[in-house]
Amino acid sequence: MxxxxxxxxxxxxxxxxxxxxxxxxxxxxxxxxxxxxxxxxxxxxxxxxxxxxxxxxxxxxxxxxxxxxxxxxxxxxxxxxxxxxxxxxxxxxxxxxxxxxxxxxxxxxxxxxxxxxxxxxxxxxxxxxxxxxxxxxxxxxxxxxxxxxxxxxxxxxxxxxxxxTRQRQPASMDDFPAPAYHLVNLRDYYYELLGGRFALLETSRGCPYSCSFCNRSMFQNRYRKRSVVPFLQELDDLVQIHGCRSLYIFDLEFTLDSKMVESVCRHLIDRKYAEDIGFRWTCQTRADSVTDDLLKLMKQSGCALIHFGVEAGNAEILSHTGKKISKEAIRKGIESAKQAGIQTAAFFMFGLPGETSAHYEETLRFALELSPTYTSFHPLLPIPGSPLFEAKYGKGPYWNDPLPADMTYFTPEQEHEISRFVRKAYLKYYLRPGYIAERIAQGNRMDYLKQLKLFIDFAFQK
Missing domain, CATH: 3.40.50.2300 (Response regulator)
Structure with a gap:
């Protein structure tokens, strides 16, 4: 063999x-x-x-x-x-x-x-x-x-x-077999915002949007969904055979297909995984594709956390990213998730084209206003092949060009300025007395203090 x-x-x-x-x-x-x-x-x-x-x-x-x-x-x-x-x-x-x-x-x-x-x-x-x-x-x-x-x-x-050779045509999502999770031990995997015995499952590949920092061409600009029945079978196998207790449903815009989300939630509720074994799951989606009713169902099924890409706090800068979403829609979506009792994680980036230090401050103020459970501040990292990456390096693929060992996007001076502001944003966000008191009141004090230390450590690492 x-x-x-x-x-x-x-x-x-x-x-x-x-x-x-x-x-x-x-x-x-x-x-x-x-x-x-x-x-x-x-x-x-x-x-x-x-x-x-x-x-x-x-x-x-x-x-x-x-x-x-x-x-x-x-x-x-x-x-x-x-x-x-x-x-x-x-x-x-x-x-x-x-x-x-x-x-x-x-x-x-x-x-x-x-x-x-x-x-x-x-x-x-x-x-x-x-x-x-x-x-x-x-x-x-x-x-x-x-x-x-x-x-x-x-x-x-x-x-x-x-x-x-010529470009390969993407396969149907339903042609992929279940991941071979028997080859690994789920106890080795962990997500600090969700828990251990951690696994990933896909419900789609690609994205129907055209964000300037993302590379849709990897998927030949297609958005492919998988059928719900095989996904639910994989989910059951993960829990019942492999001992999964926390799951990231890997989909760039999970709640765009509300019918599939409802099917997944009702299946989880029927199985009583959250109630019987403490099963928790998370996903990523757009703030303008969630509704109050859907969020309530997600919470009931064990959804503990939703990731939202916010990116910028200035409306004009945000419009240039190609996300096609308003600040008001972001406000509404994150607040609705909070009202449903679901924790929220919001991602912000600094260094988008046209941004100044004043724009960075505006993004930080927007993060403080939204006040999600977690925030991630980071320098812009356009995915290789994205419009922003190609604006700097030229249009790919770069068939026979030398491979940069460490791809960079900013000059050392720009990187220094942005890194300083990232540290400032982390400290200002996570050291607010009101935020600290609210988080401690919501759950285990020691768990929160461990998470806080991690965020502060990360703010100062180089």
């Missing part, structure tokens, strides 16, 4: 520091789906998550790679393949220690810089965009049954040349 080794490496950089500081560990969802596909086609699969498995060392992974027939390394180890880390120098260094003739690279970076990724890692093949079914077809080639030139969505070495 052929053996595949799937690796989620441990990168460096701001996001990596944040996850370690917060003890946050998200499962590598795309690798788990890929593992299911390979197992269903007769492969012996081993998955090494170097971010979560504390008993696993990089040296052990390198030793295991020596006997693998195919090695899949993602450059996007957090949650899903399209979530990029700007700092991947350590990932590239790790890749160079793997057997290059059997190495396949997946992730956002190689999707944009396929030739550069091949050169930087020495790998045989880079998968561009959605990886799961491309990896399955590559598995046949590694078994001597196919031809690389016939596989869509890859770039590969051909002697001294690099070949790029």
């Amino acid at each position: 052929s053996k595949a080794l799937l690796i989620a490496p441990c990168p460096e950089g701001l996001v990596a520091k944040k996850t370690r500081k917060f003890h946050r560990r998200f499962p590598p969802l795309s690798l788990l789906i890929t593992a299911s596909l390979l197992r269903s086609h007769g492969w012996d699969v081993e998955l090494h998550d170097l971010n979560a498995n504390r008993g696993l060392s990089p040296e052990q992974t390198l030793n295991c790679a020596k006997t693998a027939d195919m090695i899949i390394l993602t450059t996007n180890p957090y949650a899903d393949w399209q979530c990029p880390s700007y700092a991947i120098r350590s990932v590239l260094e790790f890749a160079r220690h793997l057997p290059s003739e059997r190495l396949v690279i997946t992730g956002n970076h190689g999707s944009l810089y396929p030739g550069g990724m091949l050169k930087a890692t020495g790998s045989t093949v880079v998968v561009r965009d959605e990886p799961e079914y491309a990896v399955l077809e590559l598995a046949e080639v590694f078994q001597g049954k196919g031809d690389l030139s016939r596989i869509d969505g890859i770039s590969y070495r051909d002697g001294d040349d690099i070949r790029h």
